[in-house]
Amino acid sequence: MGTVYDCSDREQMLAGMRAARQTLARGEVVVAPTDTVYGVAADAFSPAAVKKLLATKGRSRQQPPPVLVGSTDALRALVEQVPEEVERLVERFWPGGLTIVLPAQPSLTWDLGETKGTVAVRQPDNAIMLELLAETGPLAVSSANLTGRPAAIDAASAVAMLGDSVSVFLDDGPVATGVASTIIDATGLAGRGERTVRVLRDGAVSRAELREVLGELLEADPGEDPPQ
Template identity: 70%
Template sequence: MSTLFDCGDEAQLLAGMRHARQAIARGELIVLPTDTVYGVAADAFTPAAVQRLLEAKGRGRNQPPPVLVAGQSALQALVEEVPEPVQRLVDAFWPGGLTIVLPAQPSLSWDLGDTLGTVAVRMPDQRVALELLEETGPLAVSSANLTGRDAAVTAEGAQNMLGDSVAVYLDGGPSRTGVASTIIDATSLVRRGADAAQEPRVRVLREGAISWERLHDILGDLLEEQEGPKDSADGAA
């Protein structure tokens, strides 16, 4: 039986954070507020927990979840390299609504699904999420919804979709924006070998909280031209 905690009440917040940490340690799922939409989270380094997350949403391994982190040092530990243009993006938009795909650190022992050697990373701009991440370490987090349905912008909305597949719901009130993060692919800035012959460019995989224009202000011609709206809310929180 899952439990919902009101993070606006100090006593419930403390209890909820404790139960959330314990659930993550047991390999269970939690729902937490972020600055974009609500996310469903699991320990990124427990493969069975990540698989449980995918099953709860009705997704396969070909749709691996992004990873939320508490700061830039965690990003550097998870990816092979942070290219200078990516560092500029991080300085401009983190914490905030930008998810960045880069080649994953090869030495990591985890299984997020069929990632093709990459990982999508974001630092959220939300106090409860950041405090929890500081204590648990990186979490695999996808938008709190069933695949094909809109991402939840309230804890109750997430609970109505995910039910008892989630152990703990942390209720931080309505999502601040209700707009999912923008996802960019920066892997070509790092790729070597045969891929190195291609011109390095950053691609927008999904436009959300951070507009193409704001990204272009930072990256200039490194950013691929827009091809049209890419605005699915079913994925990264």
């Protein structure tokens, strides 16, 4: 069973952050809070660590994890380009519950799984996770649950599901929303196919909010006629 660090206590928080950094540097995984759900985190640039993350959740390489970043500068370092429309999405919804899929920077040496040359990126709105990202750099993070089980919205739920396979749990209390991030495919804006943004998963950011920024670039809602 891993150690749970209560981040409402400053001394425990500092000890937990130190333990998390050391654990991630060894290529192991930690559980940490985000604004949406708790996540299992690993060094995004360590293939062995990402493999351990997938194994911890019971997922295959066909389900690659998204990457969390602490800043928009980190986004630009990870993707091939940031289209102007994506800049506007980031300005509106980051930090927050929007994950954006773009073509990955081809010069990066990493292995997140079968990504087909893309990466899903998000900047979370949680102080503990943002501080961890500032110290570690980008992290591969997937919801803290076993595949097929509900995502953990507090540390106790994550411990119940993953306690034997994770050594560090950062407990920041119940998450702010408990609603997973919305995932959009914006690769079309970067020159990969039709200039349309597709919603891959509905979540914290609504389609109506996305349409306020993207207009007709956003795919038609289910049951709605496509724009003419």
